Amino acid sequence: MKLRLRRLALRERLFLMIVAPLVLVAILASVARYLQFTNVSRQVYDNTLYSIALTISRDVMQSQGDMLTIQLLNAMTSALGDEIFYRVTGPNGAYVTGYSDAPISSFSTALAPGKPNYYDSVANGVPVRALIMQDYVNENGGKGLATVEVWQTVSQRKALSHDLIFQTMLYFAILVSTAALTVWFGITFGLRPLRELEGAILARTPDDLKPIRRWVPEELTTLVEAMNSLFTRLNTAFALRDAFISDAAHQVRNPIAAIQAQAEAAMTAPTEKVLRERIADVADVARRTGRLTHQLLSMERVRGRKMRSLASPIDIATAVEDTTRSFAERVITQGVAVIYEVTGERRWIQADSILINEVLMNLLDNAVTYAGETPTITVTLRFLATEVWLEVADDGPGISDPLRERVFDRFFRADPDTLQGCGLGLAIVQDIARSHNGRAIVLPDTEGCTIRVILPN
Numbered sequence: 001m002k003l004r005l006r007r008l009a010l011r012e013r014l015f016l017m018i019v020a021p022l023v024l025v026a027i028l029a030s031v032a033r034y035l036q037f038t039n040v041s042r043q044v045y046d047n048t049l050y051s052i053a054l055t056i057s058r059d060v061m062q063s064q065g066d067m068l069t070i071q072l073l074n075a076m077t078s079a080l081g082d083e084i085f086y087r088v089t090g091p092n093g094a095y096v097t098g099y100s101d102a103p104i105s106s107f108s109t110a111l112a113p114g115k116p117n118y119y120d121s122v123a124n125g126v127p128v129r130a131l132i133m134q135d136y137v138n139e140n141g142g143k144g145l146a147t148v149e150v151w152q153t154v155s156q157r158k159a160l161s162h163d164l165i166f167q168t169m170l171y172f173a174i175l176v177s178t179a180a181l182t183v184w185f186g187i188t189f190g191l192r193p194l195r196e197l198e199g200a201i202l203a204r205t206p207d208d209l210k211p212i213r214r215w216v217p218e219e220l221t222t223l224v225e226a227m228n229s230l231f232t233r234l235n236t237a238f239a240l241r242d243a244f245i246s247d248a249a250h251q252v253r254n255p256i257a258a259i260q261a262q263a264e265a266a267m268t269a270p271t272e273k274v275l276r277e278r279i280a281d282v283a284d285v286a287r288r289t290g291r292l293t294h295q296l297l298s299m300e301r302v303r304g305r306k307m308r309s310l311a312s313p314i315d316i317a318t319a320v321e322d323t324t325r326s327f328a329e330r331v332i333t334q335g336v337a338v339i340y341e342v343t344g345e346r347r348w349i350q351a352d353s354i355l356i357n358e359v360l361m362n363l364l365d366n367a368v369t370y371a372g373e374t375p376t377i378t379v380t381l382r383f384l385a386t387e388v389w390l391e392v393a394d395d396g397p398g399i400s401d402p403l404r405e406r407v408f409d410r411f412f413r414a415d416p417d418t419l420q421g422c423g424l425g426l427a428i429v430q431d432i433a434r435s436h437n438g439r440a441i442v443l444p445d446t447e448g449c450t451i452r453v454i455l456p457n
Contacts, residue, residue: 014187019180026172030165037164041157042129049131050116053150056086056098057135082153085123091144102149103130113145121151129154193217197224209235255289311436314353316388316455317346317381323360324379336368336375344383349457355432356455360390362425363451367394370449386457391443393450404442429453 087098103121111117116133123130130151136144193216200214211228262282269275321340328338360379367377371394382389399407406412408430426440433440433453443450 018183026176030169033168034165038161041161045157053148057148082156084152086150089147258285311350311352313348327364339378341380359429359432363392366425370396388455390453395448398449
């Protein structure tokens, strides 16, 4: 079973990021201080051993080899805390005075006169710190080099180092603990604006998406700006959703009512001929309702969205040619002539092939709806240096100058008296063009109507 690590809160993260380095520094400083105290303690005790060696050398030789007095040894031991032992040998290696069981020296070569030499050893099974040196002395009226050895147990010097490091660690522990408490309360106080911001957001109602206007620290400005941007996008999305629901409810209500009424009328048809006519009316309304539903869904797909970043390279010339050919085959039985032209150097563009097909189908349907008695529709694809133009022209009555912009509004129809169309086709064309960073325009033709969709490369 896998263990799941709990994700730390922001306050705990900040606390650990600040205090953990302090603890690490305190540990490293304690180790460094321990090594320093050990070195200082050794130097102090080694210098003391040297002083004692000089004292012993002078005292013993002046007393003609007598042992140090008990009072002097006790005074030295009392001052240093560790027992002191010594041995003095004459110029020829003869034993003069002191203790006979001296620790084994690690120096095998001749010693420089007057220079102390320190080493660690063991005497009687106890660790000791020892000194060996040679000095000029008078022995029974003669002169020569005498060897002085002094050694001392090390329990007190170790205890001194341990006491010093304990005091240092206690000092650092108090310092780090104080810093940790200060940091904890400082973080708690510093994060108060974040908690206040949280409370203000939680106090809002679900439909309150107004931008946050309250003051926040500079570090939270980016967060608040991101939240305000999110609120703006949510407001836009909700507005689009509400508009879609409103449009769908408004536009679908009447066709559904018409289908229901015509179906009920068909049930009471007096003759088979009348029944067939009423069923044909039902089928016609159902087709128009299906087209309306498809257009509503197409508009909802592209409304307020940027599709260019999600598009892929497409061969727009082939796509337009295939759609135009399929449309021409479908309407040729109705006496509609379809012409397809391409100008410029063909190339691929970044676009959504499904939406481009939707644009062309809406333009073609619009052209058929408003074409003349002998409809002729011309589809032209123009490749320019930085743009691609898709144009669909018909030979109908055209669009007057005041209405050229309004025809791209939702549910607007140039001829409100006609039952054809629902006023969504050109609105969908404009939305898809804008989603590709392009636009759709109505050209000021003298005859018929030409709608141009401009798409960037």
